Amino acid sequence: MFTACLLANPTRADLSRETVETLRNAWGGGAVRWLNPGIAAEFALPALPDNRRDVWENMQTLGHDLAVRPTAGRRKKMLLADMDSTMIGQECIDELGDKAGFGPRIAAITARAMNGELNFEEALLERVGLMKGLPVSVIAEVLAERITYTPGGKTLIATMQAAGGYAVLVSGGFTAFSRPVAAHLGFDENRANVLLEEDGRLTGDVARPILGREAKIAALDEISARRGITPADVMAVGDGANDLGMLGRAGAGVALHAKPAVAAQCDIRINHGDLTALLYLQGYSVAEFATPM
Numbered sequence: 001m002f003t004a005c006l007l008a009n010p011t012r013a014d015l016s017r018e019t020v021e022t023l024r025n026a027w028g029g030g031a032v033r034w035l036n037p038g039i040a041a042e043f044a045l046p047a048l049p050d051n052r053r054d055v056w057e058n059m060q061t062l063g064h065d066l067a068v069r070p071t072a073g074r075r076k077k078m079l080l081a082d083m084d085s086t087m088i089g090q091e092c093i094d095e096l097g098d099k100a101g102f103g104p105r106i107a108a109i110t111a112r113a114m115n116g117e118l119n120f121e122e123a124l125l126e127r128v129g130l131m132k133g134l135p136v137s138v139i140a141e142v143l144a145e146r147i148t149y150t151p152g153g154k155t156l157i158a159t160m161q162a163a164g165g166y167a168v169l170v171s172g173g174f175t176a177f178s179r180p181v182a183a184h185l186g187f188d189e190n191r192a193n194v195l196l197e198e199d200g201r202l203t204g205d206v207a208r209p210i211l212g213r214e215a216k217i218a219a220l221d222e223i224s225a226r227r228g229i230t231p232a233d234v235m236a237v238g239d240g241a242n243d244l245g246m247l248g249r250a251g252a253g254v255a256l257h258a259k260p261a262v263a264a265q266c267d268i269r270i271n272h273g274d275l276t277a278l279l280y281l282q283g284y285s286v287a288e289f290a291t292p293m
Contacts, residue, residue, distance in 0.1 A: 001044055001045070001046065001070070001071040001072070002044070002045040002046075002047065002048055002068055002069065002070055002071055003042050003043070003044055003045065003068070003069055003070075003071045003074065003283070004023070004024075004027065004029060004042060004043055004044075004045055004049075004066065004067070004068045005035075005040065005041070005042040005066070005067050005068075005069070005280055005281055006019070006020055006023070006040070006041050006042070006059065006064055006065070006066050007039065007040050007064060007065040007066070007067075007270070007272065007273045007277050007280055007281075008038065008039050008040070008063065008064050008065075008272065008273070009063060009272045009273060009274075010036075010039050010151070010152075010273065010274055010276065012063065013037075013038035013039050014038060014063065015038055015039060015040070015041060015064060016038075017032075019062065019064070020032055020041045020043070023055065024043045027045055027049050028045075028046070029043040029044060029045050030043050030044035030045070031043065031044075033285075034285075035280050035283075035284065035285040035286060036280070036285065036286040039273075039280075039286075040273075040277075040280035040286075042280075042283065044071065045068065048068060049068065052066075052068050056269075060271065060272075063272050064272060065269070065270050065271060065272050065273055065277065067267075067268050067269075067270075067281055069252065069268070069281065073232060073233070073251065074252075074281075074282050074283050075163065075282045075283060075284075076160070076165065076233055076234055076235040076251060076252060076282060077164065077165050077166065077227070077229045077233040077234070078165055078166045078167070078168065078223065078224060078227060078229060078233060078234045078235070079156070079157065079160050079165060079166070079167045079168065079234075079235050079236075079237070079278075080168050080170055080216075080219065080220050080223075080234055080235070080236040080237075080246060080250060081167070081168070081169055081170070081187075081236070081237050081238070082170065082171060082172075082216075082237065082238035082239060082240065082243050083169055083170075083171035083173055083177065083178055083181055083192070084171065084172075084173050084240075085114075085239045085240070085257070086150065086237055086238055086239050086243075086256055087149065087150055087153050087169065087181060087185060087275075088147050088148065088149055088150060088181060089147075089148040089149070089150055090146060090147055090148065091107070091110050091114075091173075092142065092147070092173045092174060092177045093106060093110060093124075093127050093128070093173060093174075094106055094107045094110050095142045095146045095147070096131055096134065096138065096139070096142060097127060097130060097131060099134065099138045099141070099142065100130060100131045100134045100138075102130045102131075105130070106127045106130060109123050109126060109127050110123070110127065111259075113240070113241070113242075114239070114240035114241055114242070114259050114262075115240075115241060115259045115260070115261045115262070116241030116244075116259075116261045116262070117261075120172060120212045120213060120241070120242045121210045121212050124172065124193070124206065124210060124212075125205070125206070125210075128195070128202075128204055128205060128206055129204045129205070130204070131202050131204060132201075132202060132203060132204025133201050133202065133204070134201060134202045135200060135201055135202075136197050136200050136201060136202060137200070139176045139177070139195075142177075143177065143180055147177070147181070149181075149184070149185065150256075150274060150275050151274040151275065151276075152274040152275030152276035152277070152278075152279075153185050153275045154185055154186060154292035155275070155276055155279070155289050155290070155292060156275045156276060156278050156279055157185055157186045157187060157292070158186060158289075158290040158291065158292040158293065159279055159284060159288065159289050159290040160279075161186070161188075161290070162290040166188050166223070166227055167186065167187045167188050168187060168188060168189050168190065168191070168219065168223055169181065169182045169185075169187045169189075169190040169191070169192075170190070170191045170192070170211070170215075170216050170219045170220075170246070171190070171191070171192040171193075171211070172192070172193065172211055172212055172213075172216075172240075172242050173192050173193065174192050174193050174194070174195045174206075175190070175192045175193065175194050175195075176195055177192070178190040178191070178192035186292060186293060189223075191211060191215070191219055192211060193206045193207065193210055193211050194206060194207035212242050213241070213242040213243075213244065213245045213246075214245065216242065216243065216245060216246040217245040217246050217249055219246075220234055220236065220246050220249055220250060221249075230251075231249050231250055231251060232251035233251055234249075234250040234251055234252075235250060235251065235252040235253075235254065235278060235281075235282070236249075236250035236252070236253045236254065237253075237254040237256050237275075237278060238254075238255070238256070238258070238262075239255065239256055239257055239258040239259060239262060240258070240259060240262060241259065241261065241262055243255075243262065244262060244265055244266075247262075247266055248265075252268060252281065252282075253266055253267070253268060254266070254268045254269075254270055254277075254278055254281070255268065255269045255270070256270050256275070256277075257270070257271060268281065276289070
């Protein structure tokens, strides 16, 4: 059995009954279950529709997301999440680079690296090198002045944890950001790269080994094994090329507002919803959402 889930941007809440029922009827689905009126609905399917990709494209023109997933094992036991442009709205390295006076140059490198056009580790070292001599105090300024959180993040984590799940933030960025971001959102643990500093200034380098694509896969395997679960029990979410490995290995890999080259390689693509979409995809209704601490 499969489940089709249709999602609208929560700020618009414009998913209509007609849209959902028309698709249900065309696919011969079961009864419609509204997870949140105007925002999320689902119905069961006996088989995977052959034209689902074409229908997905049509839904995109309406401003809606669509995912068709196996019904069994939908609710995951662990969340593995990228940080930059996923749990937060910015790329921290770009914000630091702007403070260092290399904003456009660093942002251009970031965009190419996240789209898979550059080697991640080489691109990271090049960008960090440009920030040599930047006062460490600038990190606190960026956190306070520039970092915003993607809507739904706290609710996503609190709800999965209330159901017994575990939440891990794993970033190709820096622990100076991942630690406070993880604490704010309620993650159980976090992993990221360590910016090296000396006498209160950045040295222009990071500690080795560098946490990139392979390290994210390793984190998925290591932590799931420690928790006594399998990769199939994990929902991963990210937006960049260095996330593709973990997105492909997880039982459910979600490309959230992802770079085009990344989204093209993922079955679950959320372009309009926020992070609560990951709960609807697991079959949670809004009445089941936990209140963040």
